[in-house]
Amino acid sequence: MFVLVNLKAYPCDPAAVAAAARDVAEASGVRIAVAPQAAHLDRVAATGVETWAQHVAPVEHGSHTGHTLAEAVADAGAEGTLLNHSEHRLTLADIDGALDAADRADLETVVCANNPQQVGAVAALAPDAVAVEPPELIGGDVSVSTADPGIVEGAVAAAEAVDPAVDVYCGAGVSTGEDLAAAGSLGAEGVLLASGVAKADDPRAALEDLVSGV
Numbered sequence: 001m002f003v004l005v006n007l008k009a010y011p012c013d014p015a016a017v018a019a020a021a022r023d024v025a026e027a028s029g030v031r032i033a034v035a036p037q038a039a040h041l042d043r044v045a046a047t048g049v050e051t052w053a054q055h056v057a058p059v060e061h062g063s064h065t066g067h068t069l070a071e072a073v074a075d076a077g078a079e080g081t082l083l084n085h086s087e088h089r090l091t092l093a094d095i096d097g098a099l100d101a102a103d104r105a106d107l108e109t110v111v112c113a114n115n116p117q118q119v120g121a122v123a124a125l126a127p128d129a130v131a132v133e134p135p136e137l138i139g140g141d142v143s144v145s146t147a148d149p150g151i152v153e154g155a156v157a158a159a160e161a162v163d164p165a166v167d168v169y170c171g172a173g174v175s176t177g178e179d180l181a182a183a184g185s186l187g188a189e190g191v192l193l194a195s196g197v198a199k200a201d202d203p204r205a206a207l208e209d210l211v212s213g214v
């Protein structure tokens, strides 16, 4: 299972969470990556943890003030990027352009989607993975794998029907080892989570619990 921890814009210490994620990944053998704010990418990458961007724009080098350039996040140490997060939606054309940008910069990609129908649509653009997240469950206490297992199974079937090479992750409310195991049993190959770690009193303990069943 892949555990992708999105720090969003939460007021946590990105380097401390990253160091904890690095240690827990090393101790458990579970692949864990951290996606901080763009301005914190180099600080997070310096810890040695696998580092991801939260977004890249569908642009190339040039006159694009304020846009996040894929090559710049790669220079800062990112190895992958989220795209089309529920809190940063893109048009289909922009997802396509951002995937091209990520490809140029050699970034792995996870495209987020609300439901299995959207999973099918974005899987057709051939990202490395898709992440299904029902927006109403994001930031809550109940995991998607408990509240809506059918959406995870539907996402797995939708991606498989379009492109079996596209991995499927799920997210929203994931915070415990039980949640991670449930996601795996529904066919997900990873989880995308945020508040369960970034807002935890002890992010290291939260990460240890998360991987305890793997």
Ligand SMILES: O=C[C@H](O)COP(=O)(O)O
Binding pocket: 006, 085, 086, 133, 137, 138, 139, 140, 171, 172, 173, 174, 192, 193, 194, 195, 196
């Ligand atoms: O990017 C992460 C997802 O939006 C899930 O967030 P959450 O774990 O706080 O529900």
